[in-house]
Amino acid sequence: MDLREPAVKSKNRRGCLLFLGASGYDARVVAAVLSIALASGAPRPLVDAVRVVPGLRLDIRYATARNITGRPLYAAGRCLLLPETAAALARVQARLVRSRRRLLVWDCYRPPSAQRALWKIFPHPGWVADPRTGSNHERGTAVDLTLADASGRPLLMPTDFDSFDPRARQGATRGIPREALENRERLRAAMRAEGFITIRKEWWHYDLPGARSHPILDVPL
Ligand SMILES: [Zn+2]
Numbered sequence: 001m002d003l004r005e006p007a008v009k010s011k012n013r014r015g016c017l018l019f020l021g022a023s024g025y026d027a028r029v030v031a032a033v034l035s036i037a038l039a040s041g042a043p044r045p046l047v048d049a050v051r052v053v054p055g056l057r058l059d060i061r062y063a064t065a066r067n068i069t070g071r072p073l074y075a076a077g078r079c080l081l082l083p084e085t086a087a088a089l090a091r092v093q094a095r096l097v098r099s100r101r102r103l104l105v106w107d108c109y110r111p112p113s114a115q116r117a118l119w120k121i122f123p124h125p126g127w128v129a130d131p132r133t134g135s136n137h138e139r140g141t142a143v144d145l146t147l148a149d150a151s152g153r154p155l156l157m158p159t160d161f162d163s164f165d166p167r168a169r170q171g172a173t174r175g176i177p178r179e180a181l182e183n184r185e186r187l188r189a190a191m192r193a194e195g196f197i198t199i200r201k202e203w204w205h206y207d208l209p210g211a212r213s214h215p216i217l218d219v220p221l
Helices: 014-022 027-039 083-097 112-121 178-193
Strands: 009-011 101-107 142-149 205-207 216-218
Touching (some): 083 101, 083 178, 142 178
Parallel strands (some): 009 216
Antiparallel strands (some): 101 142, 142 205
């Protein structure tokens, strides 16, 4: 991780939309402004993944006290992602539904304030991204998730979310029940088939390729 890499901070354009709407601009003018912003590479709005991924299950841990910090880091248990991340997740879900399984999401977009709080409590590079560099969760391109059965019950996996146990590594086998290994591999195969990439230390974390080319977004949750 190169800590010298400058973080690109930018406000989400939803704030811009609200401002324009409140100022009485015509909807067509707003749409034109948006299209110009898109063409210029400006940050794009995040989408709510439950609207894009049919049957997506949520257990957004950082909106609760059930995480490594022991307290909520943001208010709303929502899964916001860049549109292409959500679309890829929808394709993964379609694959899994054929075998009566579902995705169960633990974390999606994470505001910079939450990343700073996480780093303050657990400043360990490799597990938590330094806020100066930024996490791909702040870019809307990363997702932490597991598998559930058709009724939403989580399937057995090598560890729980945000575990620092060696069994949390991708590819770990020692001390892991066969059923958990099979579930982890089933998740990995489905995610990779739709373009997601893995990281070494966390079996639950997936990124879109080229994530660092997207700006960090500052959207309240
Ligand atoms: Zn993650």
